[in-house]
Amino acid sequence: MPSTYKAPEYPYVKPTELTAGGIARTQVAIVGAGPIGLAAAIDLAQQGIDFILVDDNNTVSVGSRAICYAKRALEILDRLGCGDAICARGIEWKVGKVFFHDQLAYQFDLLPEPGHKRPAFVNLQQYHLEECLVARLAELGHGVRWKNKAVGLAVREDGVRVDIETPDGRYTIEAGYVIAADGARSALRDLMGLDWKGQVFHDRFLIADVHMKGEFPTERWFWFDPPFHPGQSVLLHRQADDVWRIDFQLGWDADPEEEKQPERVIPRIRAMLGDDRPFELEWVSVYTFQCRRLDNFVHGRVLFVGDAAHQVSPFGARGANSGFQDTDNLCWKLARVLRGESSPTLLASYDSERVEAADENLLNSTRATDFITPKSAVSRTFRDAVLALSRTHPFARRLVNSGRLSTPTTHRASPLSTPDHDAFAGAMVPGAPAADAPVQVDGHAGWLLDHLGGRFDLLLFDADDADVRELVSGLGDAVRIVRITSSGAVQGPLIDFEGHAEHRYDARPGTAYLLRPDQHIAARWRSPTVDGVRAALARAQGH
């Protein structure tokens, strides 16, 4: 049992449908109150969409589970109102070290370029993150229906009926849509009989949370074939509260039950630490990796997100991080459809964009797993050759793959994007997530991303006042105009005082970017026109 953490027990409340009778009616039923279901609930709550969130348990995750939250996920959490709480609770890191045999092969620095609000990564136990999300949801006046388990599902043309089992009996939810956020072992996926295709890796990993006053720095350490665990790999990673995540590769023949026993685990950790410093085991699990996804994430009125839609190996931290991007992509579209502002076909772009992202994550995760656990003798020979060369030859370090760490997908072929007509350099292509930059507002330091998102924005760089008036009168409240200038000459706008925004967006006076509510770029112009913006907006809204 963890000595550093006591899991909350959230109260089960007998649903009113079981006290007063009747059917629960809502716009959206969210099944699963893990990080991704909670994020979906917060997002919908912020948009004023009615929902019911159910979970079959009444607490947070057991064990630390997902521990690395990447910059993009933190930016999404910022918009959900929990970024500060999570960053304050977690610990930042950016240096990774790779060891081969008994030596350091090389080290890398994720080197987040300056001028971003959020770091490359924050490590935090999943249970802490879930507590932050539950608290934020409560702040918005919503709760979770704990110990409410989805046991039946009927999908119709005009809605979905979900049968819920509670300690007091069963009731029914009638919802316009269902968000399936019920994890890798998704019950909804099974109830719908959907194919769950992919690859199971024939290897087992021991994962342990260890509490110790270590002198290890806040870095990610990865060992290939170390003397203390020959032939296998080991990962050491720090979390909050002096808790460390240690992963030992065990091989396929390991007995998962035996390997979980403290008398087997403790000597492994002792050998790794190489001394007799005190430590406590907080949590141990043995697991296998799977890389799978559903063929489609949208099944009529049931929308799959997170691990329920796709599962990756943990190397690269692409599980929870991609789940947050799923709900970030989905919720604004779903809200528009529910408000009647867009047709339900807009949801097809959730499917195509996030399937594209899942494939990118699956590819990266599969490649990392193949490098870490070579499947043939020749694969191991090349892997070891790469590691041997990496000590002295920089080129080989680019081939070492202990996990390609999560970065957001640029939806290059998005049906919602308007292709460029003007020439631009840099990464801010249509479909890309908007880059952050420091800005000054009324003399105070702030961040560009804090001024974007939640609705369609037209970001104007050093715009001429007359041009802005024309855009405002032509576009009305269809978009929010966000002006950014390189000097303080114009009243009210954001000031790009360090020039990072100008550089990152390859901006010149008059340049405009149309951004979606999820901060992805929909279109851009050197000199925007009302008609051009209108057409791009219609396209981005699925019209």
Added chain:
Amino acid sequence: MALNTQPNIDRPDDFYQALIEAHAGLTEEQSAALNARLILLLANQVGDLDTLRAALAAARDADGPAASVT
């Protein structure tokens, strides 16, 4: 860049001798490891992915020259 399969090695007999001598005294396993490191070093020298793919295809193709692959 197309894969060059025309003669390009200076003093081919000297290169071949050096290649064989590099493996002198090594076990099969050590030789395999040396070959792997050598391939990686040479691949980095080539750099271009299309050329590397053409070389991989040519190496697998026991029947004909690489020109037919590219």
